[in-house]
Amino acid sequence: MAVDVRQEGRIVTIFDGVSLRLEAGEIVDLVGPSGSGKTTLLRVLARLHSRKAGTLLLRGVSDNDIDPISWRLTVLLVPQKPVTVPGTVRDNLLLPWTLKARAGKAKPSDDELAQLLAFVKLDDVGLARDSNQLSVGQVARVALCRSFLTRPDVLLLDEVDAALDAESADAVAAVVARLARDGTACVRVRHRPPDGLATRRLRLAAGVLSEEAL
Amino acid sequence: MGTMAGGVTSIGSGELVIAALLMLAVGFASYRMKLGMAKDIVASTIRLFLQLLALGFVLRWVFGNQTWWLVLLILLFMIASAAQIASTRVTKAPSGLEPAMFLSLFITGLTMTLAVTGLILRVQPWYGARVVIPIAGMILGNSMSAMAVALDRLFADMDSRVDEILALTALGATALEAAQPSIRSSIRAGLIPTLASMAAAGVVSIPGMMTGQILAGADPFGAAKYQIVVLLMISASTTVCNMLAVRLTYRKRFAPEGFFIEAGMRDPEEGRRRGFWRRFGKRSNSEA
Numbered sequence: 086m087a088v089d090v091r092q093e094g095r096i097v098t099i100f101d102g103v104s105l106r107l108e109a110g111e112i113v114d115l116v117g118p119s120g121s122g123k124t125t126l127l128r129v130l131a132r133l134h135s136r137k138a139g140t141l142l143l144r145g146v147s148d149n150d151i152d153p154i155s156w157r158l159t160v161l162l163v164p165q166k167p168v169t170v171p172g173t174v175r176d177n178l179l180l181p182w183t184l185k186a187r188a189g190k191a192k193p194s195d196d197e198l199a200q201l202l203a204f205v206k207l208d209d210v211g212l213a214r215d216s217n218q219l220s221v222g223q224v225a226r227v228a229l230c231r232s233f234l235t236r237p238d239v240l241l242l243d244e245v246d247a248a249l250d251a252e253s254a255d256a257v258a259a260v261v262a263r264l265a266r267d268g269t270a271c272v273r274v275r276h277r278p279p280d281g282l283a284t285r286r287l288r289l290a291a292g293v294l295s296e297e298a299l
Numbered sequence: 300m301g302t303m304a305g306g307v308t309s310i311g312s313g314e315l316v317i318a319a320l321l322m323l324a325v326g327f328a329s330y331r332m333k334l335g336m337a338k339d340i341v342a343s344t345i346r347l348f349l350q351l352l353a354l355g356f357v358l359r360w361v362f363g364n365q366t367w368w369l370v371l372l373i374l375l376f377m378i379a380s381a382a383q384i385a386s387t388r389v390t391k392a393p394s395g396l397e398p399a400m401f402l403s404l405f406i407t408g409l410t411m412t413l414a415v416t417g418l419i420l421r422v423q424p425w426y427g428a429r430v431v432i433p434i435a436g437m438i439l440g441n442s443m444s445a446m447a448v449a450l451d452r453l454f455a456d457m458d459s460r461v462d463e464i465l466a467l468t469a470l471g472a473t474a475l476e477a478a479q480p481s482i483r484s485s486i487r488a489g490l491i492p493t494l495a496s497m498a499a500a501g502v503v504s505i506p507g508m509m510t511g512q513i514l515a516g517a518d519p520f521g522a523a524k525y526q527i528v529v530l531l532m533i534s535a536s537t538t539v540c541n542m543l544a545v546r547l548t549y550r551k552r553f554a555p556e557g558f559f560i561e562a563g564m565r566d567p568e569e570g571r572r573r574g575f576w577r578r579f580g581k582r583s584n585s586e587a
Contacts, residue, residue: 094567131469133558153556154471162469166462186471228466235470 086139088122088129098137099125100292107239107270112261112282115274116297117289123274124165126289127241130272131162143238154186161237165244167228169216174202177216177227181235193234201230204263205256222253233260240264242273258282319344361428370426374412374435378404381443388447392454392548393560394569399547400450404442407540411438415532437508437529438536441493445537446544449489453545456481457552457559464559474553482545489541493534500530 087101099122107113115123128134130141132153141148141156148156169177175198182192193201198212205226210219219227225245232240242261246254258280261271265282273283279299286297308314322344329336361369382401389396412435416422422430457464460481467477500506501523505513508529512522552560 091563091565091567128558132556133465133468135554135556135564153558154473157469158471164462164465164469168463168466170463170467180467181470184467184470184472184476186473231470 086129086141087137088125088134088139089137090122090125098292100289100294101138103289103292103294104139105287105294107272109238109268109270110265111284112265112271112273114279114283114286115272115289116276116286121289121291123289124243126294127162127243127272127274130239131160131241132156133162158186158235159237160239160241161232161235162241163229163232163243163245165247167221167225167245169219169224169227172216173212174210174214174216174219174227175212178212178231178234180231187235197234201233205230205260206252207256222249225249226253226256229257229260233264236264236267237269240269240271242271244274244276246275246277254280315348319348358428358432361432365426365428367424367426370428370431373428373432374408377432377435377439378408381408381439385443385447385450388444389450389454391458392450393551393565395551396450396548400446400544403446403540403543403547404439406543407442407536408435408439411532411536411539415528419528434529434532437533441533442536442540445489445493446540448492449485449541449545450548452488453478453481453485453549454552456484457549458562461559461561465561468558474550474557474559477559478549478553482549485545486538486541490534490538493530493537497530497534500526506530 086103087098088103089096089098091097103126115126117123125134129136132141132148143151143156143159170180175195178198178201179192181187182190195212199208202208202210202212207223207226207230210223216224216227225248229242229245240261242257246257249257254277261273262282265271279286283299286299288295288297322340325340326337328334329340361373379401381404382397385400385404386397412431413425415434415438416427416431417425420430420434425431457478463480464477468474496504496506506526506529509519509522509526512525513519554560
């Protein structure tokens with residue numbers, strides 16, 4: 086696949102001929118110098134960025150045959166900057182079910198939400214807490230829990246643990262491990278030292294994606 | 300010289316000259332305070348005279364020779380001018396908004412004008428230029444300003460919500476769902492000035508139209524009722540026009556696949572190509 090981006094107004098091809106394959110349940114760490122296009126690659130995979138050439142296949146079905154919204158329900162990007170919308174923690178966790186794409190689908194119960202919060206060590210933050218009272222680390226964990234609850238087939242994490250303290254980063258890792266056990270393929274852009282979860286490591290540098298020893 | 304008729308002074312050319320002398324005060328201020336605006340003051344004063352006297356002349360002719368197609372043609376010209384002026388006022392927006400602005404003003408201008416003149420003022424014939432053209436002018440002028448505010452707000456607000464929009468689209472939101480909070484805040488922003496002027500009317504300010512009617516000798520109570528209709532009509536028109544304009548344009552900031560086109564993905568030349576009047580303005584600036 087090939088992708089163009091704009092840098093200082095000029096169009097630059099950041100990578101060309103990049104290809105990768107993800108298996109269910111694996112956790113792939115994506116590393117490489119900043120500016121090499123890791124974020125762009127994740128966005129392309131979630132169809133949140135244009136590409137010049139290349140095809141995406143999901144279980145053998147071409148992206149031409151899947152509408153972008155259905156694609157994103159299955160291939161879920163968790164962006165680098167976590168955000169909450171105005172409302173309570175519960176509102177934020179149930180945000181995906183307020184969208185037309187999931188209208189009428191069963192949403193998680195308060196019990197499930199509370200259990201998940203406890204799992205990421207947010208038990209002291211109630212479901213009724215106003216989202217703008219949360220710290221950066223708490224927002225990141227709420228945003229990840231929100232993605233976790235939608236049970237995607239592919240989860241793309243863009244440095245979600247970058248700004249976190251060790252405890253929050255461990256909680257994030259635990260959530261990822263749990264999803265992978267249930268069959269979700271996870272790709273993590275990370276700058277932290279390896280945490281032993283990854284099954285593979287890929288390096289993106291100077292437009293080339295290569296497999297690296299763990 | 301002016302003549303008195305029913306307590307109303309009609310203005311002759313002598314009175315106009317006296318009024319023009321008022322601008323000497325402005326010129327004196329510019330000279331004493333070194334504002335460097337002498338050229339602008341003279342040019343603006345001359346333009347004011349030429350434009351309004353020409354308008355009066357044209358309207359007098361139109362009122363005397365009105366036909367339904369001539370009135371509609373004038374409305375169309377007013378709508379196109381309003382769309383053009385609005386497009387130069389919207390900065391930081393994607394290019395190619397003009398057709399949507401024209402369409403919003405066209406639909407609002409025609410339906411609201413004909414609704415007010417036909418159903419409330421019951422003008423005979425329906426194209427009676429003496430009423431239809433000033434009413435359309437008020438509707439279009441206010442809708443144009445409100446639309447420029449609303450569109451500016453829409454695109455600025457979406458830019459400030461770039462992270463939230465990405466998070467929402469990543470979760471499967473449609474472009475409309477991701478843009479919705481910005482759409483709401485832009486329509487709110489466009490409505491605030493109108494509601495404020497409704498609240499101030501009669502307490503803080505005597506609205507311009509009512510002032511004009513009273514000066515021209517009309518009964519103040521009748522003028523008040525007229526002004527109420529006008530203010531209600533303006534708030535309805537600005538709201539309808541903003542809703543149309545915002546709904547017709549928000550999608551321009553989203554790619555066909557439904558993701559938001561962030562600042563870094565845009566053509567840096569965007570917006571510079573826009574607007575005949577802007578180009579015209581630039582040229583005259585460089586000559587000065």
